Amino acid sequence: GKKFVGDLGGDGTITWQETGQVFHSPSAWATHCKRLVNPAKKSGCGWASVRYKGQKLDQYKAAWLRQHQPNVPPPEEGLASEGEEEEMPEEEEEEAAGEGRVPAPEPAAPKKPEERSKKQQCKSLAEPAGTDLGTPGKRLDIKPRVPVRYCTLGTRDSARNPQTLVEVTSFAAINKFQPFNVAISSNVLLLLDFHSHLTRSEVVGYLGGRWDTNTQLLTVLRAFPCRTRLGDAEAAGAVEEEPIPLPTGPYYHGNPGVESKIAPFWVMPPPEQRPNDYGIPMEVEVTYLQDGFLTNDVVQEMTLLVEFYKGAPDLVKFQELWSQDQTYLDKLKGSLATHSPKEQSFTHVLEQIYSLLK
Incomplete structure (x- = not known):
């Protein structure tokens, strides 16, 4: 040895x-x-x-x-x-x-994003909730899906519903530290939130960025929304073949919901001696980075998303009321304002995007 x-x-x-x-x-x-x-x-x-x-x-x-x-x-x-x-x-x-003290806890190394193919994505997800499906002036009461605890799953079972929700576990609960750090830019969050608000259907997309081996830091710099329907297998294949200028690793998946909430998690592989166990969904702490300005690639992606959903039956009707005194467009504006860049001149750019939704 x-x-x-x-x-x-x-x-x-x-x-x-x-x-x-x-x-x-x-x-x-x-x-x-x-x-x-x-x-x-x-x-x-x-x-x-x-x-x-x-x-x-x-x-x-x-x-x-x-x-x-x-x-x-x-x-x-x-x-x-x-x-x-x-x-x-x-x-x-x-x-x-040596005689140095025991180091402060450092995260471990996940696989590099560039080592993962688009067909075998990293298990780290950001799930922004989209708009609800409510009628004008009335929000829809969405029936909650009750998640199960991981310890009740047992070994992999083909009879189990693949859509089963599983409660996330914190690293502190299992006496561990998060094995890597994650930072995500405000422009990425803005695009994810915008994508989720456009439609009453589920949305997905890739996330791209860079991985620093020395600091064990994954920085998410770009979002690449998938302009396709989840049930369209032919279109999905074409999307997977589209070139992406950055290494991709995580992906995001948004479901229609009442509130805009992003919940990152990572599925930790089971131990090697129990390969038939399910992976463990772990809650991931993320650092949010405010961008200096709204970049052209984000504006372009927003425009392409509007074009894709325009005229679709599941496009949110932004002029209708979300609540008694707020339209869906007002709700969208308020949500995106929480991801604004430092340079405030971006507002007139977003107004041009909003005009396409009217």
Whole structure:
């Protein structure tokens, strides 16, 4: 077996003794070492495969959680523990030596967005709710779908309804840290919200951006709405073939609803020793970045969406009343205002878009 030795710094970095190369997190260090040993093998989390003074870092992390988050409930039965999910053979473990303190918790490395094809999307979703289907002056009471708890699912079952909703689980509830960071721009949120408000039907689209291995940060910079019906298999194939200028990873899926709400989550793979289990939907914390101005690509996508839905039976009638004193157009304007860029001159551009909806 191969053993790698590095120095653990006080700031959480690891310096490889052999080359002097500095890694910004246990995950970056572990991923690099595993690629040297077996490039074809799937990389796990660095916390469970790096040892400090003979003890795995995930044990230090668990102790830190118990000390700083004493009220966090124990992990639910059926959810993978860090050791179960990321356990590595002894010969492939990496060791961080030195007298530095145990680093602050760092996220682990997900797959790079560019490594995922459009047909096999990342399990990270942003679900903006669209407009309701109400009649003028009256909002529709949408029958809620009751989600089930993950621990009740058991192993994969072809008889289970594939549309079953599953409650998301927080990382704190299973004594884990979110294994990566996510930032999303206000322009992306604005386009997602606009797409969801246009129609009474479900909407989907791709998200594109960049992945930083050192900081474990996924930055979502663009949204690419799918201008097709979910049931149109022929058109869906054509959409998948459209070129996209950025690596795609996550996607978004919007359902008609009363409120505009974006709820990002990531489906964590089941542990390797239980491959027939369902993935675990984990709530993802996101940093929102305000753009300086409304970019031309967003305006173009908004215009194309209006053209696609124009005349369709499920297009929202924006002049009708959403509530007693507010039209659907008023509701749309108010929702998009929460994603506005810093430069306020964008309002006249949006007014041109709004004029197309009248």
